Amino acid sequence: MATEMTSRERFLAMLNNKPVDRVPVLTGSTMVVEYIEKSGGKWPEYHSNPEMMVNAAGMMYTDAGLDTVVVPFGMFVESIALGLDVKMGRIDIQPSVRSFFKKPEEVNYENFLENPYVKTTIDAIKLAKEKYPDAAIVPFLVAPVTLAGDLMGAENLSMLSIKCLQKEKQMEKMEEWISIALEINKIYAQACVEAGADLLYYSDASASPNLVMPEFYYKVGVPVEKELGDFIHNMGCPWELHICGDTVPIIEGMAATGADCLSVEQAVDMKKAVEIAGNVPIVGNVTPLLMVEGTEEQIICETRKGLDGGAKASMLGCGTPPLATSDRLKTWVKAAADWSAEKL
Amino acid sequence: MQIDELPEEIQGLIEQLDEAAEDEDEEAVEELTEKLLTTGVDMEALTLKKLSISVMDGEEEISAGWTKVALKIGIDPFKTLLEGLAAGMSLIGDKYAKGEAFVPQLMIASSSMYGGMELLAPYMEANTSGEEPSTVVIGTVEGDVHDIGKNLVKTLLSANGFNCVDLGNDVEADRFIEAAKEYKATAVSMSTLMTTTMAEMPKVISMLESGGLRDKVKVMVGGAPITTDYAARIGADVSPDDAAGAASWLKEIITSSPSNTDRWN
Incomplete structure (x- = not known):
């Protein structure tokens, strides 16, 4: 076991397959009502007020003891900045994208970085770096396949994902959407890295075998994620890839993107995923709902199961649920620390 | 052939x-x-x-x-x-x-x-066989806009002869109740893809109970995070594995249940 590390050191060591003092405990999205209220956040202001955002997200680090501070809350920022309709949800419901474009030509991203929500993310990263220099500061971003799905509508993405494997013309259509998504991703990624992000966390939820065929993911998803990943690496920043659902059939592809670590959910057999991914660290895969209604025993059991399966960090299978409780989050962090004390 | x-x-x-x-x-x-x-x-x-x-x-x-x-x-x-x-x-x-x-x-x-x-x-002229098709009120719960899974369940229910009243996505709890009453539904089918909105399901079920409607309708819940255990815990009748399972379960259950007229009168 390494000597005591800061959260940031621990997290970066894990990414580089180096020894850690305890396994890192990570989170995806962190719109936790209890922390929002305790830190004086007001809905929906905390989505566009960097201070409120960082104060709430920061409690995952300062109070619960996780190693990352993750902003923003939810996967809507890219869409709202492009002019799509977004319903802001409630204090306990994340914002959701409600419209899509009919044609790729309708997408205008010229002033993407000027959007107040995008600016909030950038300012929140800077602020979090200042306030929590020892934590890993991680922006939560929408990956290219999912962003393409937001642009064209998820249903259209799913249908086009099979049609494009059958017909060249449909593939051209798909590539048009994907290349726009990638351009937007790059603009946002660069701004996040320049603001000081320690890692970019991408969710490619819609690249899941639940929605598109693995064949499509290998043919279209892997190359575009890799291109984005290479772009991020060239700026000297690591990145993490999350895909929902049972991703075992596509783990090999996920590992081939060059991502510095892969996040998987509870439907995944951790041992199998770790075996397939080889040197690429896998993180996961505690059931998020346990943070709302799990017993201490259940939380400890699932945390240990993931780590015993070879996970290099404990993470929830998806974002932290808004109704997660601080006592359960602390139980989870302690479970990872206890496991580390025994096994590292 | x-x-x-x-x-x-x-x-x-x-x-x-x-x-x-x-x-x-x-x-x-x-x-x-x-x-x-x-x-x-x-x-x-x-x-x-x-x-x-x-x-x-x-x-x-x-x-x-x-x-x-x-x-x-x-x-x-x-x-x-x-x-x-x-x-x-x-x-x-x-x-x-x-x-x-x-x-x-x-x-x-x-x-x-x-x-x-x-x-x-x-x-297609109106069905004159005199046999009313069973109605299923279907929707994705409030806070969740994912409706691919819900639409697939609807398609397979329709393909199996059910009349589906589709409330769409992001459906507030009381709209499920109103629609169940209005259409004298055989079943209410709720879906969600997100762990964050699962809690809407027990809310609808308890509203069915408090409105005295729970024994009139079957309740199906589904979506990626929903397990059979969860369905049982919140008092739903079933969480089918997938859209095809939903249609076959419901077809089977209605043959052994009292008719719509008996349940709703």
Whole structure:
């Protein structure tokens, strides 16, 4: 076991397959009502007020003891900045994208970085770096396949994902959407890295075998994620890839993107995923709902199961649920620390 | 009917008709239909078979073409729907249930089925059999806008003869209750993809209970994070594995339940 590390050191060591003092405990999205209220956040202001955002997200680090501070809350920022309709949800419901474009030509991203929500993310990263220099500061971003799905509508993405494997013309259509998504991703990624992000966390939820065929993911998803990943690496920043659902059939592809670590959910057999991914660290895969209604025993059991399966960090299978409780989050962090004390 | 066992000449005409349908060349489709009729092949059986295969394969233009053939040769539109289009949807639904097909395949099949249904609609008179189809109120719960899974359940329920009242996505709890009452529903089907919105499901169930409606309707819950355990814990009747499972479970359960009239009166 390494000597005591800061959260940031621990997290970066894990990414580089180096020894850690305890396994890192990570989170995806962190719109936790209890922390929002305790830190004086007001809905929906905390989505566009960097201070409120960082104060709430920061409690995952300062109070619960996780190693990352993750902003923003939810996967809507890219869409709202492009002019799509977004319903802001409630204090306990994340914002959701409600419209899509009919044609790729309708997408205008010229002033993407000027959007107040995008600016909030950038300012929140800077602020979090200042306030929590020892934590890993991680922006939560929408990956290219999912962003393409937001642009064209998820249903259209799913249908086009099979049609494009059958017909060249449909593939051209798909590539048009994907290349726009990638351009937007790059603009946002660069701004996040320049603001000081320690890692970019991408969710490619819609690249899941639940929605598109693995064949499509290998043919279209892997190359575009890799291109984005290479772009991020060239700026000297690591990145993490999350895909929902049972991703075992596509783990090999996920590992081939060059991502510095892969996040998987509870439907995944951790041992199998770790075996397939080889040197690429896998993180996961505690059931998020346990943070709302799990017993201490259940939380400890699932945390240990993931780590015993070879996970290099404990993470929830998806974002932290808004109704997660601080006592359960602390139980989870302690479970990872206890496991580390025994096994590292 | 086995198409690959038909004489080569007929198979050739079928292929040409497929191509004409794909090119949306209506004249050629009509001409080839005439030619096929002169061969003496059982045109009704052939058309229904082609419809089910093209829906299963998600060949939208081809299933639209053969739907036009069905109309031209005068097959009862209800029969075309049930034994052609819907049968194809069930075939792909079964494959999905066995892990042999993926969601996009279900979606393009569903789109083919609906495409054919639109063509049939103007020719379909109201069902006069006197037997009311069972109604399912279906929607994605409040806070969740994902409706692909919900739409697939709806498609397969429709393909199995259920009348679906689709409330869409992001549906507030009380709208499920109002619709169940209004349509004297056989079942309420709720879906969510997100762990963050699962808590809406028990809310709807407790509203059904407090409104005295719980014993009148079956409650199905589904979506990626929903497990059988969770369904049981919140008092739902079932969480089918997938869309095909939802249709077969409901079909089975209604045969052993009191009729809608008995439950709602």
